[in-house]
Amino acid sequence: MAFAALGQALVGALHLPLPGSVVGMALLWAALGAGVVRLHWIADAADGLLGILGLLFVPATVGFLQFLSAGAAWGLWLLVMTAALLLGAGAAGLLASRLLRPEGTPERP
Template structure:
């Protein structure tokens, strides 16, 4: 084996370590600074910045990220089990469905208006 080639398991573990390190760093930054963002989002922003700056190279984390995306549906199993556990919540469900629908409509509306504004700005430039 040449010096520059690492086995797939080593590449995966190295990428997982990098992703976990950015997630942990995001938790620390979110806990120290009064940011209105969860630590996981801060960690992703830090990873994005590190990738953009060239401090982290995409091949270092790409295989791991692709592998995690491949099992993403399994990561939703606990959330689904939680929803099923509260199926007997009775009248709380219509309220939650109303809130979720309103949130989706407001979010979609804001996204649409933002896209229109950006498209107009791009056309004017």
Template sequence: MPEQLTPSITRQLPPAVRFVLGLGILVGFAALGMALTTWLHLPLPASVVGLALLWAALSLGWVRLHWLEEAADGLLGVLGLLFVPATVGFIDYLSAGALWGLWLLVMLAGLLVGAGAAGLVASRLVKA
């Protein structure tokens, strides 16, 4: 099939079918990322590996962007709802009481160490 016919054929599908196909591709890359991190014992989040693989596939032309548009737009439409579990988990820790001071101290120390390391690396890169 010629390359020029592919976009018009997929755009002729109903929006629900395009959504399901795009979601299948996204879930497939997420599963591939999970499989690779498990199999290769990578110290990276599986979702990050899956997104890197999707980016590579998009860059190489193996996956077309219009295949994912319906699913991506649908997921972005409900993005706010995806933060509800994280917010509920955060609120669950509000009752930690005295431990909040310790948590803030640990986070502040991590911030300072990370910012200091980034500053040292940046200053050495600028001098080089």
């Protein structure tokens, strides 16, 4: 929640054309990569959110449409959002399959 609030504050202060939650998620990703936040600190909450992942795309889609003023180009944005959804779901599936592989199982090419 702190990263979401920080992202919202940065968007407001810097007048960025992005949703604050997206900026907050990028900040969380950077903090995880830098080791400032440990993965086990947020693992339980992340697992719970993964259970309802499909529902979380709805506000993100609405936020992007609001910030990008896509009123006249619904068809194009629907195509873009569908492609992003499929790409994100595919990447999440690949990542999950690699993370959940039993130890000692050789990696497939």
